[in-house]
Amino acid sequence: MKRKNNQLPELPPQAKHHMGIKARNAISNTFIHILLVIITIIWLVPFVCIILQSFRVESTHMVGYVIPKDWGLDNYIALFDTDFPKWYINTLVTAIITALLQTVIVLCMSYTLSRFRFKGRKLLMRFMLILGMFPGMLTMIILYRVLKDIGMTEANAVPGLILVYIASSGMGYYVSKGFFDTIPKSLDEAARIDGATRFQILTKVILPLAKPIVIYTILTAFMAPWGDFVFARYVSMNVSSGMNVAVGLFSWLNKDMIDGRYTMFCAAGVLVALPVALLFIFLQKYYVEGVTGGAVKG
């Protein structure tokens, strides 16, 4: 299946009979193309279904067919009579602020751990590794109570959410530390000989080289708040004006609501997914660099 090169100096005995390597290659490539088409269809079917159903007018229920009988924008228009625009703005604000501040924190953390050799560095990293093994879910109860005490829950959930997202974001330094590790240290040393301070090295030498990882961090930080519904649900505590899209839309699919809201959920889903997915696909290159680097360097 994966013959990469057809200019072999000498053919292995088993490949010699029947047909030439070119023909075999052509057949296996055709086969793989067919397989890829099938895979792509499987991967895209749910998204196509969401889009199609968001245009369905004749009923708002869950039905056993995909292609609408009557097409229209009714579901999209109906969204504006609900709290959906409020949720959308909440999430967008959370995502933008989180993305910016979280990136700063993560970069500080990872740059330091990658570049400096100070006392207690290994201990600190090991300590954070151990902290990370505790299920984060546990801490929600107390974070909720603390936020409630300082008035950052329910209708004011957005600042509370942002605070918690940012405050604990230093734990996720692994991927970008891996990236910084690959930037040769000789660059730092050269700059240092030229008399640059550490601060100047960071801003003038390292950051320009770190563009991919900065974009990766911003992108992942921006996407996370759109999907968080566990902690966001805790913090908004059934107060609609403090919800984000995930919490709000999740409530539309419970048993009492689903019949009236199913197609609206699809419409809302399209509106939420569209900007996030477009942004992602636009910046895909950087994401790939990030995940690959992260997986290789652990």
Added chain:
Amino acid sequence: MKKYSDLEYLRLPKWKRFLYAVICFFVGIPGSILGLFKKIGLGIVKFLTGIKNEFVDIGTTFTNGDWKTKVSFFIMGFGNIARGQILRGLLFFIFEVVFIVYMIFAGSYWLSMLPSLGLRGPEVVYDPIYDAYVTEYFDNSFKILLYGVLTLFFIIALIYTWRINIKQNKISEQIIRSGKKLRSGKDDLRSLVDDQFHKTLLALPLTGIIVFTMMPIVFMILVAFTNYDGAHNGFSNNLFTWVGLDNFNSLLSWSNGEVSYAATFGEVLTWTLIWAFFATFTNYFLGMLVAMMINKKGIRIKKFWRTCLVFTIAVPQFISLLYVSKMFANNGLINGFLLNLGLIEKALPFWTDTTWARITVIIINIWIGIPYLMLIATGILMNIPKDLYESAKVDGAGPFMQYTKITLPYMLFVTGPYLLTSFTSNMNNFNVIYLLTGGAPTSTLPSPGGNLGDTDLLITWLFKLTTFEEAKYYMASVIGILVFIVVAIISLVVYNLLPSTKNEEDFQ
């Protein structure tokens, strides 16, 4: 077990080599656990001698130091100020003052209540002004525990700062004795963007982690030793208090003869491990396969295939997973489609039958996970030196041989740590399970609270324990601790066995 030398090993038939590797792995486990304990023991010894040395050092600093140093033992920063380092000295001094004020006005109360977690719960009292009975609230166990922990952290911070303060005195004395000049406040500030830059950079992130991650974790660990639940919320109904190991005891030994919590825990843990295993390895191998197919020479529009797959990462999971979960519902699209075609008589029980539900979540997780692995594998596959394949081909290796002899070992070697972390994060994969099934179908096993389902992982079980009416926070906390123990053991044992546990300095 017989140990083979390299030469003997190479003479073995293939299956024996494999068997040998497997046996080596399992034989290695006790050794690595033992090594772990040894490490822990050595760590403790090192820690204790470290403390002893600290005390000795403090003592000698006091006896050998001048009067400025001696005063600094009681008034922090005095030595710094007296020697001209005003900025440092002031910071030390302010910290001490803040600490003392805090302890007098708040800290001492929280600390004194910590052992009991509150003495006086809410009481209904007669209020003569309004001529009515009203409830008055007194102690709040939750706050006592929270601020008690905070106060303890504060004390530790003070001790640490005090120690630094003494060390600085000692160093200052040495510097003065050797005739050099001490650093001025200006030097100190400048060093914060230069040779002490790491302190500046870490200050904010670490504060965040300590306050919003570490303290909550300490708090929740402590909750496992209390009876904090919906009926003892520590404020408006009953106070909660310390119960020692009772909660662990009841989770591990409660039983009514037929069913027991221990059995429930075992079942859920088993399913969690099975889930994590399949979720990790199906994604890994299938993702690698898809990546290899797309990367194969002669495949057209590679970018298009990748982009299509990547949609499952790009679209927020709550949309895609919730939608897919509805697709597989009894009245959902898939069943509707199959019924319309007449392929089935009645709806397939995707979410209502235990086995069906478990298999379905694993399969849908493949749909979610393959794109990630495809991206990762693409990057790594491109890094494999091409000449390896060339020489393999010259030696007559077919595609399958090349895969098992070159691609797979290389991938496994490089992504070993990633596999481990993805296994443990799959154990805690809340989103997929909760959004797809919510744990359904309902389990017959007994649970301390909440309605446990058959597809519930430990993490979703824990979540359910905290969300229903009579939330059993203490049980959630106990399970959280057990999850930590399981994850930590798996991580440590596997990590020590991994061939690619590598030195981070190698990269730079």
